[in-house]
Amino acid sequence: MSDWPFLFDFARKHSPGRLALATLVAREGSSYRQPGARMLIGEDGSFCGSLSGGCLEEGIANTARGVLAEGKPRRIVIDTRPHFGCPGKLHIFIEEIAHALPARIEASLRERKGIAIVTGPAGTRIDTQAGADELLEKVVPPPRLVGVGWTPDLDPVLGFAAALGWECHRVLRDERMIVETPVVAGESIRSLAAPDFTAHFRPDPATAILVMTHHLATDLAFLREILPAGYGYVGLLGSRRRRETLLAELGSLGLLEDPSVTDRFHAPVGLDLGGHHPSTIALAIVAEIQAVLAGASAGFLRERIGTIHPQPQPV
Known part of the structure; x- marks a missing residue:
């Protein structure tokens, strides 16, 4: 970046x-x-x-x-x-x-x-x-993170992303919630219905979408619009069982025929960093998004063969 x-x-x-x-x-x-x-x-x-x-x-x-x-x-x-x-x-x-x-x-x-x-x-x-x-x-434009959710566990995710210089947005289900939601530095907050999502946030490879509504039907409504759209990363907070339930629904709608759709889908979301506190989970989520958007392996650098960074061309 x-x-x-x-x-x-x-x-x-x-x-x-x-x-x-x-x-x-x-x-x-x-x-x-x-x-x-x-x-x-x-x-x-x-x-x-x-x-x-x-x-x-x-x-x-x-x-x-x-x-x-x-x-x-x-x-x-x-x-x-x-x-x-x-x-x-x-x-x-x-x-x-x-x-x-x-x-x-x-x-x-x-x-x-x-x-x-x-x-x-x-x-x-x-x-x-x-x-x-x-x-x-x-x-190039910095990574853009759009969090779809209205619970406090999204706050540390957006906080980490803002510290990295990412463009941060939060999508709420109701305009009345906007005045009640604390703003993380640098983020924008808006209310959007699922069918309006892609028109407002046009897909590009540097945009990551994180769905954290904690409501199965709402997750499904947003994923129907988001998954096929071509964002660089789509993450879903929840268990493997929740993922499989939603994928079955999306598959029955014919939205998973392109294998790249599921390649971009990350659920359960995040890297395995250990820890269960919301801040630790947020760090794991943002670290995974960084790795995916950068095309990195997210492994230990001490195990990497060769130089850490590609050699630049001489000036």
Whole structure:
């Protein structure tokens, strides 16, 4: 996932002041972050984002203040081996940017449209073509989680998702419930009937739907609309028996003839992380959604053969 969704609030809070953008454009050896990682820095040295595990950011912010003072971009190389023990070098490009850049990126992502950004010696621009010495980042909309439910056990799920920068929504059965429902930071709440669901939340591969109504007939009504629609992930809270009961009903309606429908269906929902507290269950659910949408195995990294991250192309 891109850093950009985490940077928009910082850019708004620092408007109309000047902003510097620091971009990790290349790396040598091992590094905590990958090329395309970004930071925004204000004139006062405050910053948002990270280019390392937290050990380099203050120094980068100080350099960015110099860039703002001089009015000239700067490319720096940080050797992480002598001081931090990480066997690598980071190539970082620091420049001043206009507020219009993050605003335009945010507008595109809000419409759930991707956008391409190029960073090179001349600065960062919105473009689909990059030169040999430039970094091309394809920014895609963040994962979107829509929780269908009105009980408190949905709160920690949306809380974890919001902390990850996901777009969060909650669907209730009755408009009268909206004023009584506490809002998790960043989420939207609305009342929708099952037949109206897909028209309001248009399906895309980065959207996850979680059905948690605790009511069998309501689960069935929403799954009839959601399962065949082509969302990237559909999860159902409940037991295997509940899943089989609902699948039998959906199969009798002819909604399961395409095998990809059941491939996207996760019930019982969540990874096996242990624990039975609502917060632990929420963590297991969000972890599974992250793995599915990212196409990851969700296994132990210590058992992975080869590098943890794919090797980036040199810039």
